[in-house]
Amino acid sequence: MSEKFDVIVIGAGPGGYVAAIRAAQLGLKTACVEKWTNESGKAVLGGTCLNVGCIPSKALLESSHKLEEARHDFDLHGIQVKDVAMDVSKMQARKDNIVKNLTGGIASLFKANGVTSIHGAGRLLGGKRVEVTDAKGGVTVYDADNVIIATGSKPVEIPPAPLSEHVVDSTGALAFTDVPKKLGVIGAGVIGLELGSVWARLGSEVVVLEAQENFLASVDQQIAKEAFKQYTKQGLDIRLKARVTGTEVKRGQVKVNYTDAKGEQEIKVDKLIVAVGRAPVTDQLLAADSGVNLDERGFIYVNDTCQTNMPGVWAIGDVVRGPMLAHKASEEGIVVAERIAGQHAQVNYDCIPWVIYTHPEIAWVGKTEEQLKAQGIPYNIGTFPFAASGRAMAANATMGMVKILAHEKTDRILGVHIIGPQASEMIAQGVIAMEFGSSAEDLALTVFAHPTLSEAVHEAALAVSGHAIHIAQRKRK
Numbered sequence: 001m002s003e004k005f006d007v008i009v010i011g012a013g014p015g016g017y018v019a020a021i022r023a024a025q026l027g028l029k030t031a032c033v034e035k036w037t038n039e040s041g042k043a044v045l046g047g048t049c050l051n052v053g054c055i056p057s058k059a060l061l062e063s064s065h066k067l068e069e070a071r072h073d074f075d076l077h078g079i080q081v082k083d084v085a086m087d088v089s090k091m092q093a094r095k096d097n098i099v100k101n102l103t104g105g106i107a108s109l110f111k112a113n114g115v116t117s118i119h120g121a122g123r124l125l126g127g128k129r130v131e132v133t134d135a136k137g138g139v140t141v142y143d144a145d146n147v148i149i150a151t152g153s154k155p156v157e158i159p160p161a162p163l164s165e166h167v168v169d170s171t172g173a174l175a176f177t178d179v180p181k182k183l184g185v186i187g188a189g190v191i192g193l194e195l196g197s198v199w200a201r202l203g204s205e206v207v208v209l210e211a212q213e214n215f216l217a218s219v220d221q222q223i224a225k226e227a228f229k230q231y232t233k234q235g236l237d238i239r240l241k242a243r244v245t246g247t248e249v250k251r252g253q254v255k256v257n258y259t260d261a262k263g264e265q266e267i268k269v270d271k272l273i274v275a276v277g278r279a280p281v282t283d284q285l286l287a288a289d290s291g292v293n294l295d296e297r298g299f300i301y302v303n304d305t306c307q308t309n310m311p312g313v314w315a316i317g318d319v320v321r322g323p324m325l326a327h328k329a330s331e332e333g334i335v336v337a338e339r340i341a342g343q344h345a346q347v348n349y350d351c352i353p354w355v356i357y358t359h360p361e362i363a364w365v366g367k368t369e370e371q372l373k374a375q376g377i378p379y380n381i382g383t384f385p386f387a388a389s390g391r392a393m394a395a396n397a398t399m400g401m402v403k404i405l406a407h408e409k410t411d412r413i414l415g416v417h418i419i420g421p422q423a424s425e426m427i428a429q430g431v432i433a434m435e436f437g438s439s440a441e442d443l444a445l446t447v448f449a450h451p452t453l454s455e456a457v458h459e460a461a462l463a464v465s466g467h468a469i470h471i472a473q474r475k476r477k
């Protein structure tokens with residue numbers, strides 16, 4: 001007789017480990033299967049996010065930003081520092097330590113909550129049975145009343161740029177031991193821009209090649225235009241409508257061929273990062289008799305509440321439709337665990353924040369102006385530039401703005417877009433406001449501490465009806 005669980009989760013990323021903890025909190029007998037193994041053969045929990053995604057990238061962004069500040073901003077404050085230099089191996093060791101602490105923390109949380117951690121590759125068989133193959137090839141089959149698939153995603157590889165020592169994906173770019181003199185990045189998406197920024201700040205000459213004509217096409221275009229201006233000022237050479245068609249590694253250099261509006265082009269770089277998107281991980285996951293369907297793009301098909309077509313089999317996170325974001329994966333994990341326990345939780349997909357952790361940061365929630373126009377929804381706009389914020393001036397961080405879009409008739413907030421200092425933190429205010437169905441006036445009537453960067457949110461809300469105090473506005477009402 002194989003051991004039986006109320007819930008077996010396959011994958012211990014931010015989707016899977018959160019789902020497992022919540023299920024155990026709700027009194028369900030829960031196991032979480034993870035195949036990732038470290039050099040000493042131990043299971044690695046935390047998935048892409050903790051090991052090779054959100055956390056290590058933010059650690060490097062933080063370190064490289066500090067270097068940038070020491071080199072360019074300290075002088076402005078009167079701080080005299082000489083011979084500022086980066087010890088790349090120390091920076092990497094700090095990052096690795098943060099990752100180790102966090103992933104180890106999940107193992108402790110599993111223990112504390114009574115989640116059984118199973119090390120091996122999971123495969124869903126028919127009848128909600130999960131076959132687990134361990135590192136030595138041993139196979140164990142477990143039974144479950146519910147299975148949650150949370151196998152995440154992996155970097156997309158493209159035929160013109162096969163990976164090698166010099167052509168790397170995001171995981172390789174997080175582990176460079178030296179600063180490449182010339183660095184190419186294919187793809188001006190979130191990951192390409194963040195990793196390009198890290199190495200540019202450390203001294204690389206960075207060229208970003210992006211096939212699309214519009215920069216950050218899914219971002220509000222007023223914000224995207226400002227971002228393009230700022231990144232270019234920082235030295236990122238972003239070439240749009242530039243589609244990479246081939247690469248060749250010769251004598252330690254990568255020749256990159258691409259086409260743009262002018263025809264065939266070529267650059268030579270020391271390292272090339274391929275950051276063209278991510279694909280769901282479903283290989284060797286589903287036995288033929290599991291009955292679980294994929295959708296037309298290869299993601300596991302799920303409905304609005306993360307149920308697959310097979311009763312009792314659920315799927316969450318990057319392996320299903322929707323934004324590939326850690327917090328989206330975690331929220332889906334909580335919702336599924338609660339639904340299994342008989343509750344009626346739901347993810348509000350209209351209120352998921354996005355962040356790009358460049359400098360300045362970009363963050364948004366809800367609809368862009370372009371989306372509102374396309375959908376024929378009438379709206380008012382309120383913007384407030386950080387250049388008019390006392391706190392931003394004190395912090396020497398005056399670039400960017402807060403932009404609020406509210407329905408013309410009801411004043412309900414439809415979108416909040418921020419480019420500027422601490423945008424990743426401030427966007428939570430927009431998310432909370434939208435989650436509570438707030439109007440722009442509700443925010444305008446709220447008291448914000450002075451002096452704070454958040455006052456820019458307040459002023460943008462006031463600006464929706466033409467009443468901003470600290471900028472001259474044409475009177476609307």
Ligand code: FAD
Pocket residue numbers: 010011012013014015016033034035036045046047048049050052053054055057120121122123150151152153170191281284285316317318319324325326327328329357
């Ligand atoms: P994953 O984190 O991919 O975890 C899936 C887990 O399942 C993995 O551990 C894998 O080993 C395991 N697995 C797969 N198949 C099996 C199997 N058959 N059996 C057992 N285990 C299996 N998102 C943000 O929200 N904010 C950010 O700042 C951010 N930065 C990022 C930076 C980079 C460089 C990258 C690459 C991604 C970033 N992301 C960010 C995206 C974020 O990492 C993902 O959205 C998130 O990790 C998805 O969580 P998940 O649980 O669905 O999958």
Ligand code: AMP
Pocket residue numbers: 158186187188189190191192209210211212242243244245275276277278
């Ligand atoms: P994202 O999906 O947000 O990670 O962004 C990936 C980006 O890579 C998208 O903007 C794509 O347009 C871009 N991209 C994909 N293939 C190529 C290519 N061959 N050359 C240049 N850019 C590409």
